[in-house]
Amino acid sequence: MVFQRTLTFKSLGRGTTNITRDIQELVAESGITTGTCHVFVQHTSASLMLCENADPDVRHDLETFMQQLVPDGDPMFRHQDEGPDDMSAHIRTVLTNPDLTIPVSGSQCDLGIWQGIYLWEHRTHQQRRRIIVTIIGE
Numbered sequence: 042m043v044f045q046r047t048l049t050f051k052s053l054g055r056g057t058t059n060i061t062r063d064i065q066e067l068v069a070e071s072g073i074t075t076g077t078c079h080v081f082v083q084h085t086s087a088s089l090m091l092c093e094n095a096d097p098d099v100r101h102d103l104e105t106f107m108q109q110l111v112p113d114g115d116p117m118f119r120h121q122d123e124g125p126d127d128m129s130a131h132i133r134t135v136l137t138n139p140d141l142t143i144p145v146s147g148s149q150c151d152l153g154i155w156q157g158i159y160l161w162e163h164r165t166h167q168q169r170r171r172i173i174v175t176i177i178g179e
Contacts, residue, residue: 044071044176051169052087052162055126057100060172061158065149067174074148076178081140083171086130086163088137094157107133113165130163137161145178 046067050058068078082089093099111132114125121127141158144151150158160170 042071042073042177042179044073046174048172048174049169050160050172052160052164052167054167055162055165056104057090057092057159057161059094059157060160061094061150061152064143064158064174068145068150068176069148071176072148073145073176073178076145076176078143078145078150079140079175079177080143080158081173081175082160083173084139084168085134086127087168087170088134088139088161088163089141089172090138090159090161091141091143091152091156092159093155095155100159107136107163111136124165126163126165133161133163145176 048063050060052058064078064080080089092103111129113129114121115129118128120131160172162168162170
């Protein structure tokens with residue numbers, strides 16, 4: 042069986058949004074007990090990640106690292122059509138993941154105890170992001 046839905050999230054600008062509950066609700070709604078859940082963000086300046094869900098400092102430190110690795114407005118970037126965070130956001134997306142595949146067991150994503158699913162916004166301003174969730178199994 043295949044179950045697919047599109048979710049829309051409003052990011053508050055650069056940073057992470059925990060979408061674990063939304064994904065788990067779709068897996069439960071699908072009726073699939075065993076299989077895989079594929080999550081895909083339809084944008085070139087946002088990504089997805091499985092990350093520590095207990096201590097928000099982990100996500101803060103990842104963002105701090107990324108800001109040093111790919112700074113906004115670097116003069117080596119020619120593409121800055123939508124501002125100084127434009128090209129840096131594209132690079133961040135290429136370096137991270139636009140999709141995740143997670144096992145489904147017992148009608149839920151089989152995450153580790155400290156894992157959460159996050160939308161990682163790379164633009165500095167508020168955005169609307171579409172995520173396609175496809176659950177395949179029985």
